[in-house]
Amino acid sequence: MRVLRSALLEKYSGLIHGFVHDPGGPDLSKISSVHGLEGILTVNQIHGNSVFFADCAAEEELAEADSIVTRRRGVGVGIVTADCVPVLLCFPDSGCVCAVHAGWRGTFLRVVKSCLAAVCEKYSLRAQDAVAAIGPAIGRCCYEVRDDVASQFVSRFGRGDWIFEKGDGKFLLDLVEFNRMELCDAGVSEIETMDMCTCCRDLPSYRRDGSGTDKMISFVGISP
Numbered sequence: 001m002r003v004l005r006s007a008l009l010e011k012y013s014g015l016i017h018g019f020v021h022d023p024g025g026p027d028l029s030k031i032s033s034v035h036g037l038e039g040i041l042t043v044n045q046i047h048g049n050s051v052f053f054a055d056c057a058a059e060e061e062l063a064e065a066d067s068i069v070t071r072r073r074g075v076g077v078g079i080v081t082a083d084c085v086p087v088l089l090c091f092p093d094s095g096c097v098c099a100v101h102a103g104w105r106g107t108f109l110r111v112v113k114s115c116l117a118a119v120c121e122k123y124s125l126r127a128q129d130a131v132a133a134i135g136p137a138i139g140r141c142c143y144e145v146r147d148d149v150a151s152q153f154v155s156r157f158g159r160g161d162w163i164f165e166k167g168d169g170k171f172l173l174d175l176v177e178f179n180r181m182e183l184c185d186a187g188v189s190e191i192e193t194m195d196m197c198t199c200c201r202d203l204p205s206y207r208r209d210g211s212g213t214d215k216m217i218s219f220v221g222i223s224p
């Protein structure tokens, strides 16, 4: 099991987190017990921008959402990815943690801003009190998209340091940078990007290995 950690989140002793590649897994009960958590809650990810608040006891069925939030101590929230961008968003002083899944569709739907806004409203928190770690995801080195995707982004957001034209109707899209900018723009106080490309750094990658690829789990919880 390979576990990567954010130096930023490690500064907060009350947070437990990891970006995990558990080959053949992820085995959530093993990963949670290794980290001293009761469990890791997940959602049925649908490439949207809705938020699931996991504040009550376990539900029978997985909720459909792309952000999962909790304030329960000792329970982690996680999302699974293989190239998509995992974002762990934490309010260390208020004991609230979120895991967000941002592929290109979620990024286009501004999933991290949706999560931040929903959490701030529900719990009366401020974005300035949040810190975020953006985990391993496909980098702009490898994330080539065609004009159909690129043109949707450009027509909605204009151009920026997150899209690069290669010619022949091909573009490189930097989803990590886009999501970093969104968090920064929303006022999140500190943001760390891991800068590890899943496709060229031997982590689970749909682009490289297709649908049979392993998946990473990125999780965060508040220590019991």
Ligand SMILES: [Zn+2]
Pocket: 138, 139, 140, 141, 142, 143, 197, 198, 199, 200, 201
């Ligand atoms: Zn790469």
